[in-house]
Amino acid sequence: MADSSYTSRVKVQSTLTAVSSKPVGAGQAYKLSVRDHAMGGHSVHLIFYYRDIPFGTFDLDPLRVSLSETLSLYPPATGRLARDGNGNWEVKWSDAGIRVLQAKVGASLDEWLRSADGIEERDLTVWEDMPQDPHIWSPFRIQISEFEGGGVAMGLSCTHLHADLTTAARLFQSWSQVHRRVPVRHPPRFPDSPPAPLRSPTHPDSLLPDSPSVSPPSFTSSAQMSSSTFKFSDQTMAGLVSEVSELCPDATPFDVVAALFWTRIIELKQPRNSRGRWIAKIAVDTRGVLREKLPLGFFGNAMQFSPVEALSEDGNGCELWQTVKLVHDCVLGIQEGENRSASEQFESRKEDGGARFVSSAKAYGPQLTIVSMEHMAGDASVGGGRWSEMYEAMFVDGERPIHVSVGVGNAKGEGLIMVVPEEGLGRSVTVVLPEEEAARLHEDQEVLKLEPTVILSGQHNNNSRF
Template structure:
């Protein structure tokens, strides 16, 4: 038996940061039916910086500067500093108070360059807090930040939260707002805690496809297997070259369409499929809109739509079929405009007893699930994920997303790269033996990806 590998991350202290103004007494924020459904999952984001953005001279400490901007920011985010409680119907709501956000300080016995070269996804978990919600969460902090100091002066900041409270976009925008407060700039997106009114919307928005998909997810049990994770960075030049090959079949193919088609078809090949078999891929799409025509971009909560696309073996794996699969993906994505409201309708009707929402279930699974972060490209064409600068011009060198309690066939997450253009980062979680084979796949390697944590 191999000896257990010791962690390079050592926690040194724990403290709390509260908002600088007291919360009004009795204020609560209800969680939506979709928030409840995601209760088994957690959200984890790590931002890597080459230098410590909080070290601003000999007369101030890094924690002084951290607390000031974060304390000011938390005035606008009562959902972050509050604690969970049950309302009269037995559903979760946030009791807004001054309990604050937990901050963990840790040291990493590595330089940031060494870490980015050698750390895997399992070790990267040490840079954020992984803690299941306790049975009584009344004194539990659902949002936590971990400040990780590398011995070269670099910094990794890990943000963790319950998925009931926020999705990947909300977590990213919370962090982005913190960096804007630190630089003394106005917020790009002010947080909104209530969805726009749905009065007058037809009940016919509920779709049979959505109902069947969520019903299947809520009843299927999976057998946990050991999962492996890999992150691949695809350069702009490789994406452009591959898109030119598929445009004869799908003229409007996007980098997302292409990469979904690529990974879905290559993963399917690993399972040695036979003709006539249906392959299903679940899509998780954020429906916030920069134009505020649907869900406002500043909405702080869960604005996700899950849908499913099925292709048979011949359609998915035929020779030179990447363009055809891209076309199917493109058509599917184009039809998701109103799916978010359909999802809310479905979950609003899932009641356990009376007006109490049904228990949560694994939304990421059991089928292979693909998450799109394409909406994080701002109107100027830049990735908002990497537009998180505590100091002007000093972008993070890497950003990593993870979700807790993922089971089933696996997960594919596609996000924009730091550089402007068509470059993308793909994070794949699959059964361990499939990950090993996928990283040797010649079709994927032809796009010259770079492996990162």
């Protein structure tokens, strides 16, 4: 495991600035919404791993050209943060650009995926916390890291104030499409006004994203967190979905793996044969699904968080199929607009006479937070070979990334589960837990019997297919 005394294997060699290929109109500003402010305490991190350097002999210059052309489509990414007259954040459009770093990794790609953990992996996605005065601070950063013997990791990080994981992934995907001279699949869309929150009082204000957890206490701020990624094949996921199909016929791969890890984590947290009430938060992207539909290329934050409760009444834990149905119904409620939105709750808590939005540092937490990227899945069928959008970031035709890591900074609390579609029904699940619980999860027989490939856990993995 990485700790405060470890020596990083990632060495930054150079830093430069990439600017838009077209001048940005001076004086324009992009207003950040109440939902953006709710994400203010977090950062977004994406890392795309490529087996072969997707540019032939590595040369940054062609990438800089296509990146500059891409940035001309994304003025908020090259701008700088400032406060408006009400004290809320806005992005002043400018030609200041974004930071691009080049680095070398003192390990091969295979060795890195076997031996690095989620904390060390952050060295591949540079980040600096926002200063008090951010007028010259770059909120978007890219890092390109070469491995010994071949292979490259391309990391993108940004403040969650600006964008969510989907926006960041589609910006990166747009870059790869511009580089290959193919049409941008989801060009960015910038609304004239922030999306209106839904109006449905399904959940009380006691379940605001930054409210205390009502599940049994298991996390303290001093706990060291550990991260691992479990990769499940198309065949394994097809079997899992089939197992619960009779009791929950509409269950998705996300419903199943989210319920699997939630039930196993409950087992880790509660004393054996005890009863408990467990609350998690489900985070779902709302592009294209709400009554007032956001376009698929919407730039900003469109994740909605909704609490879901599981009960262990007889001390025998939570049944998997019951938990699958709980997760499925929660996701369906968000998509159909039945669950009260986090943005509405934050809207009701404005400061300074109702003009200033309240920022939160705990949108992901303190409860266990489960993030779905299911909206990025392809038209999956068993054995169909359909890849999710996350793997469409090809800088050379046919050269897909071999793995895509997703992460959220400052996700403090009981833990974080992030589910990412891969090929067909295949899913990767990144789990962040307190160290002791994470170690026990690695030994959990209900998880191990599914024979996942485990990477980026800091533990040797004999089954690695990388």
